[in-house]
């Protein structure tokens with residue numbers, strides 16, 4: 001259980017490459033097996049590297065386990081945030097609202113064309129550029145996407161740029177020691193959250209005023225966003241919390257996925273070639289400049305395999321936090337009530353007993369339908385990520401435009417690190433070259 005009070009927290013949090021499980025888990029797993037106890041963030045904790053136990057934990061949300069994030073996350077996210085809410089009815093209500101909003105992004109032709117347009121303009125902005133700091137670009141891109149679809153805001157609007165800066169500060173305090181002194185990442189993140197909330201409140205107010213005028217002129221014009229928020233009679237605090245939740249959950253993860261795709265594909269020429277072939281074939285079936293649609297997305301089989309493999313190897317979310325709400329018995333293990341339980345998603349993805357050569361990036365392993373049952377990048381049970389398909393859809397559109405327009409190499413010795421949130425320490429600098437092959 002480690003040292004008094006801090007236990008093994010520092011060892012557990014030591015950064016490592018995200019396509020490995022790191023020294024701490026490696027050593028503990030070989031010494032104690034797939035499931036072991038430890039003392040982390042001031043609590044006795046069960047660490048699960050085992051697929052069956054992790055699945056059991058996720059599937060029994062609300063019955064045997066509940067979400068239990070550490071203090072820094074709880075303070076920074078706010079108690080209304082979906083990831084933190086443990087009251088079953090409240091969770092159900094907010095989850096269905098957020099799913100409604102996410103579906104609006106996925107299924108309306110307008111929002112699909114927004115995604116396509118933004119991809120095209122990103123590719124345009126790189127013309128003539130040889131070097132691009134990709135992590136920064138992908139954060140801006142996915143944040144703009146969320147702003148466009150969620151709040152009708154166009155890229156480059158000053159309030160949008162300001163919000164992105166605040167979110168970057170917000171993220172730095174997310175996994176930090178909760179000491180509230182002006183220079184700590186935690187204190188800065190709390191302040192950033194307050195500023196984000198007041199900016200969002202202002203944006204919503206402006207939007208409502210603008211919509212009131214539009215609705216008098218064209219009463220049928222109410223869009224699904226307003227429908228959902230109006231129907232549920234949400235107050236301002238709840239509306240702001242929902243928007244902040246989606247902006248946060250939607251931009252950081254999607255931009256991380258895009259960076260990982262660029263990184264892994266740069267090292268896998270065969271997968272990249274296959275991908276180019278798939279997208280060229282699709283382009284040949286469409287008119288020049290015609291935007292992608294839902295049917296195109298559904299046809300991109302190899303692209304989806306590449307995305308799934310990237311999620312398995314890249315491990316955007318290393319683990320999730322739970323605690324027991326009852327004494328739990330599972331396959332001979334006894335977990336007392338009140339203990340923390342951490343299902344380690346990356347340990348399942350990189351488990352050699354589940355995946356052959358687990359550290360190898362191999363999209364073709366997804367031709368075997370069994371692979372699907374041996375990964376959990378989006379969690380599971382009642383808290384299964386509601387944005388999983390949206391993230392894949394955005395990544396698919398982005399890859400389409402990227403592979404048709406460019407070739408690239410990764411400059412500098414950079415790789416994805418788990419802090420435990422995934423980041424490229426040098427920002428993933430890439431050298432671009434225009435794709436000249438005709439199709």
Ligand code: HEM
Pocket residue numbers: 067082083084095098102245246249250251253254257316317320321377378379380382383384385386387388390391
């Ligand atoms: C590749 C991208 C993504 C990954 C790997 C990912 C991963 C996850 C994981 C593992 C969870 C479960 C957390 C838990 O059980 O405590 C989760 C929850 C969540 N995700 Fe995602 N996510 C991604 C993209 C998105 C997007 C694009 C959105 C929204 C636009 C989103 C919104 C959410 C929300 C609202 C929750 C909380 C669900 C709940 O507690 O009921 N995610 N995500």
